[in-house]
Amino acid sequence: MKRNRPTTPFPTTGYYGEEFFCNREEETSMLINNVNGGQSTTLVALRRIGKTGLVKHVQNKLEKELICIYADILPTENSSDLLNALATAIVNAVPERTSIGKKIWSFIKTLRPVINYDALSGQPNISFNIHPNDSAYHIESLFTFLEKQEKRVLFAIDEFQQIVNYPEKNIEAWLRKTIQQLKNVVFIFSGSQQHLMNDIFSNPSKPFYRSTLFLQLKKIPFNEYQDFIQEKFSDSRKEISKEIVAEILNWTDVYTYFVQLLCNRVYLSSKKKISSVGWRQEAYKILKEQEYIFFEYRDLLTSQQWNLLKAIAREGKVKAPTSKEFLIESGIGSPATVRRSLDSLLKKEMIYKDYDHEGKTFYCVYDVLFQRWIQAN
Numbered sequence: 441m442k443r444n445r446p447t448t449p450f451p452t453t454g455y456y457g458e459e460f461f462c463n464r465e466e467e468t469s470m471l472i473n474n475v476n477g478g479q480s481t482t483l484v485a486l487r488r489i490g491k492t493g494l495v496k497h498v499q500n501k502l503e504k505e506l507i508c509i510y511a512d513i514l515p516t517e518n519s520s521d522l523l524n525a526l527a528t529a530i531v532n533a534v535p536e537r538t539s540i541g542k543k544i545w546s547f548i549k550t551l552r553p554v555i556n557y558d559a560l561s562g563q564p565n566i567s568f569n570i571h572p573n574d575s576a577y578h579i580e581s582l583f584t585f586l587e588k589q590e591k592r593v594l595f596a597i598d599e600f601q602q603i604v605n606y607p608e609k610n611i612e613a614w615l616r617k618t619i620q621q622l623k624n625v626v627f628i629f630s631g632s633q634q635h636l637m638n639d640i641f642s643n644p645s646k647p648f649y650r651s652t653l654f655l656q657l658k659k660i661p662f663n664e665y666q667d668f669i670q671e672k673f674s675d676s677r678k679e680i681s682k683e684i685v686a687e688i689l690n691w692t693d694v695y696t697y698f699v700q701l702l703c704n705r706v707y708l709s710s711k712k713k714i715s716s717v718g719w720r721q722e723a724y725k726i727l728k729e730q731e732y733i734f735f736e737y738r739d740l741l742t743s744q745q746w747n748l749l750k751a752i753a754r755e756g757k758v759k760a761p762t763s764k765e766f767l768i769e770s771g772i773g774s775p776a777t778v779r780r781s782l783d784s785l786l787k788k789e790m791i792y793k794d795y796d797h798e799g800k801t802f803y804c805v806y807d808v809l810f811q812r813w814i815q816a817n
């Protein structure tokens with residue numbers, strides 16, 4: 441696929457090819473091995489760690505051998521929307537002029553689609569005027585069509601957890617049944633709401649139980665990211681020391697999106713040599729710009745939730761949120777209130793729960809910028 445170049449070596453949205461993609465070698469080869477072995481994968485991670493980037497990276501490597509299809513189903517609300525999203529993804533996967541592209545289009549046309557063209561990208565958007573009850577049947581025929589192709593198919597469905605919000609309750613069962621029969625189509629199901637993804641794929645009472653291999657994506661290793669950043673600056677004849685890159689990585693908590701955002705700004709603002717003062721000024725500017733979002737957080741939360749969020753942000757990592765010390769620190773009365781507020785903050789995706797190397801739980805705020813802002817105020 442032909443790609444534009446990003447305006448800086450540190451894009452904050454989209455995938456721009458290998459050159460701008462740091463590491464992920466192990467994860468990439470695991471995904472490729474799964475695909476080659478005909479096994480589907482469930483890919484989960486915290487928000488903005490780089491799931492979509494990784495999926496696109498893998499597809500970029502495989503697109504010569506396989507038909508690579510990518511559908512983001514976050515905006516879908518029911519199985520008709522799902523059908524439209526999958527059909528749109530299929531027609532956008534291969535150019536219409538190729539022989540597979542032609543076959544895809546003539547097949548889609550047999551389903552009598554309504555075709556609209558996106559005003560900005562010019563890409564087709566497919567929808568169908570059908571009774572919602574018929575969408576399952578149509579989705580099945582899309583998959584059956586792909587199954588019959590000579591080339592193998594890698595179908596990535598991003599934000600897959602969305603299906604649990606559909607009003608149709610049997611969706612998981614029939615989707616699993618359909619997918620199970622496919623030999624020529626391999627899937628990557630990715631999603632950021634880890635509890636929902638885990639429930640879909642690791643709950644023994646659910647249809648998708650153990651139907652895929654699991655890949656939990658972690659942060660990019662510090663040293664790899666450090667080398668990558670230094671190299672990208674020096675490729676553009678800008679000088680940055682390892683120590684300064686380390687400062688940037690520490691400040692952003694090696695959290696992919698935030699690292700990219702800060703590096704992007706530092707890159708744009710710097711002339712030749714990046715100084716410690718220089719990157720801090722950029723970081724400060726970002727916090728200032730974001731301030732209104734942080735105040736919005738406060739308006740969205742009860743005062744207990746807000747106090748808890750601030751206390752977690754101040755600490756960075758909280759291992760014992762109901763301990764006496766933390767209760768005093770956060771100024772929240774009782775362990776029961778903390779537990780309730782923790783639950784709400786988790787549901788609102790303001791904080792996340794993770795495990796350290798000993799398997800002990802800890803809590804962090806999702807938004808690294810918010811954390812730095814609280815710590816600075």
Ligand SMILES: Nc1ncnc2c1ncn2[C@@H]1O[C@H](COP(=O)(O)OP(=O)(O)OP(=O)(O)O)[C@@H](O)[C@H]1O
Pocket residue numbers: 451452453454455460461462463464485486487488489490491492493494632660696697700
């Ligand atoms: N390995 C990488 N090297 C460099 N940049 C990356 C890498 N992975 C992701 N990015 C960048 O980080 C940002 C966030 O990545 P991405 O959108 O893939 O995350 P995500 O986990 O899918 O997020 P969300 O949960 O919001 O869907 C994007 O700007 C992307 O370009």
Ligand SMILES: [Mg+2]
Pocket residue numbers: 491492493598
């Ligand atoms: Mg994503």
